[in-house]
Amino acid sequence: MVKQIKLPYAYSELEPVIDTETMKLHYDKHHAGYTAKTTATLKELKISGEDPKVIFANASKNKSVQNNGGGWWNHNFFFESLSKPDSVKISASFKKLIESNFGSYENFVQEFSNAAATQFGSGWAWLGKKSDGSLEIYSTRNQDNSYMNINKISSTPILCLDVWEHAYYLQYNNRRPDYIKNYFRVINWDLVEKRYH
Numbered sequence: 001m002v003k004q005i006k007l008p009y010a011y012s013e014l015e016p017v018i019d020t021e022t023m024k025l026h027y028d029k030h031h032a033g034y035t036a037k038t039t040a041t042l043k044e045l046k047i048s049g050e051d052p053k054v055i056f057a058n059a060s061k062n063k064s065v066q067n068n069g070g071g072w073w074n075h076n077f078f079f080e081s082l083s084k085p086d087s088v089k090i091s092a093s094f095k096k097l098i099e100s101n102f103g104s105y106e107n108f109v110q111e112f113s114n115a116a117a118t119q120f121g122s123g124w125a126w127l128g129k130k131s132d133g134s135l136e137i138y139s140t141r142n143q144d145n146s147y148m149n150i151n152k153i154s155s156t157p158i159l160c161l162d163v164w165e166h167a168y169y170l171q172y173n174n175r176r177p178d179y180i181k182n183y184f185r186v187i188n189w190d191l192v193e194k195r196y197h
Contacts, residue, residue, distance in 0.1 A: 002042065002050050004035040005076045013084050017182045019171045027079065030166050034071030034143075041065055052147040059148040066150070070143030074124060078162050083188040090189040094196070101135040108137075109184060112161070115139040116180045122164040128155025129196055158195040159187065 004027075011023040041064040042048070047055060052073050059066040090098070095105055102108040116125035119139040128136050128146060136155050140146070146153035161183055168179035 001039045002035060002072055003076075004031055004072070005080055007079055009082070009084060014082060014186055015085075017085050017186045018082075018168075022168065022170045025170065026075075026166060031072070031075040031079070034068050034075060037064060037068035038072040041068060052145070056145065056147040057149055060150045066148060067143050070145055070148070073147075074143055074145055074160065075162070077157065078124075078160050081159055081188050081191060082186045085185045088188050088190050090187075091193060094189065094193045097196075098135070111137050113177075113180050116161050116163050116183075117177055119163050125161045125163060126157050127159040127192075128153065128157050130155045156195075159192045 007023075007027060011027070012020045014023060041062070042055065045062070045065070049055075050073075055065065055069055055073070059069070090105075098105050098108045102111060112125055112127060115137050116139065119125060119141070121141070123139055123141045124143075124145070125139045126137065126146065128138065130136055131154065138146075138153060138155075140151065140153075144151060146155060146157055161180065163176060163180075168176065172179045
């Protein structure tokens with residue numbers, strides 16, 4: 001049985017960036033549904049544990065693993081990455097790492113925002129750590145992630161943004177760029193840096 005993470009904040013504590021109603025719908029309905037379906041699928045496949053390298057090694061052979069499993073794991077990763085608006089600042093050392101990879105923090109924001117804004121339809125924007133310690137930005141479609149054998153992405157994810165409509169439409173309607181812009185206020189940079197190391 002896979003677990004749906006316990007949110008490290010109340011539904012209302014991400015406002016005004018993400019409203020309470022969106023959080024309830026996103027976590028209680030969408031994420032809970034992915035978690036339940038993933039549990040059933042992995043039980044059927046006799047896969048135990050929550051290691052994404054194991055679960056998604058053969059994602060191309062099972063649509064439920066790819067779609068529901070990806071939805072479960074990606075959402076756990078996403079929700080865990082959030083914090084109260086403007087409460088967790090990026091450290092000087094990690095900002096320096098960002099600058100060394102993207103030229104400036106502003107360039108990083110622009111590139112990440114572009115990956116999120118130009119993902120056609122549903123999907124995710126990611127920041128990943130490559131084997132040499134450098135960083136890369138990429139996007140994936142639907143519920144795909146870098147652990148799935150359908151992708152040729154070798155970096156380990158350390159940050160992601162959900163750009164499915166259910167993540168923002170109640171509050172932002174079709175204004176995905178506004179949602180993306182505000183997202184940088186709720187990143188838990190302490191956790192991102194911990195994932196990197």
